[in-house]
Amino acid sequence: MDEKPIKRRGLLLVLSSPSGAGKTTLSRLLIESDPDISMSVSATTRAPRPGEEEGLHYFFVSPDQFERSRDQGDYLEHAEVFGHYYATPKAPVDAALAEGRDVLFDIDWQGTQQLSEARRGDVVRVFILPPSGAELERRLRMRAQDSEDVVRKRMSKAESEISHWAEYDYVVTNFNVDAALSQIRSILAAERLRRERQPGLSAFVKTLFPGSE
Numbered sequence: 164m165d166e167k168p169i170k171r172r173g174l175l176l177v178l179s180s181p182s183g184a185g186k187t188t189l190s191r192l193l194i195e196s197d198p199d200i201s202m203s204v205s206a207t208t209r210a211p212r213p214g215e216e217e218g219l220h221y222f223f224v225s226p227d228q229f230e231r232s233r234d235q236g237d238y239l240e241h242a243e244v245f246g247h248y249y250a251t252p253k254a255p256v257d258a259a260l261a262e263g264r265d266v267l268f269d270i271d272w273q274g275t276q277q278l279s280e281a282r283r284g285d286v287v288r289v290f291i292l293p294p295s296g297a298e299l300e301r302r303l304r305m306r307a308q309d310s311e312d313v314v315r316k317r318m319s320k321a322e323s324e325i326s327h328w329a330e331y332d333y334v335v336t337n338f339n340v341d342a343a344l345s346q347i348r349s350i351l352a353a354e355r356l357r358r359e360r361q362p363g364l365s366a367f368v369k370t371l372f373p374g375s376e
């Protein structure tokens with residue numbers, strides 16, 4: 164049978180969570196297992212860390228370049244985090260949407276709000292919760308190996324990020340990575356099938372009855 168895929172529009176999948184809930188691992192596994200979704204590469208004014216590559220982890224720009232691009236409207240959203248600027252470049256996102264490819268965003272609740280306003284209808288928001296407070300603290304402690312004070316600060320930052328869970332379309336609790344990944348993949352599969360994301364449907368339905376007008 165001659166099976167041509169029905170043309171679809173891409174979507175913008177946002178995964179937000181406090182650090183320590185497993186978001187980075189889930190993002191990586193999702194990208195590795197699905198060729199139709201790729202990670203959005205942000206622009207930043209901070210210096211590259213060892214091992215970070217231009218265009219792969221970030222686009223590293225000067226503060227002047229950043230301001231010029233922002234004023235020209237080249238960014239979909241932007242934020243200042245710890246004294247540096249971060250932004251999502253607009254052009255690659257719109258190209259992906261038009262070509263029927265999906266883009267994954269690892270941004271916080273503020274970036275999510277701006278992105279939703281800029282590209283309403285294209286954004287699917289997923290919040291990832293940790294399995295318990297004790298497990299979240301254990302993960303932050305393991306990662307930090309820092310003083311009590313630093314761990315307390317991280318817990319308080321996590322609490323403020325989690326307070327925005329109700330602004331998301333879906334909430335996945337990461338009891339176990341395989342189950343959480345499978346739930347995110349189900350969300351993606353269903354959202355890709357939304358009628359409004361399949362602009363090729365009218366043409367396809369016409370081909371079902373070639374004789375009739």
Ligand code: 5GP
Binds near residue numbers: 242249269
């Ligand atoms: P880092 O400098 O450690 O890579 O990132 C610092 C923070 O900036 C993280 O919380 C990350 O989520 C946030 N961030 C990275 N890129 C963007 C972006 O394009 N937009 C927004 N709003 N935040 C970003």
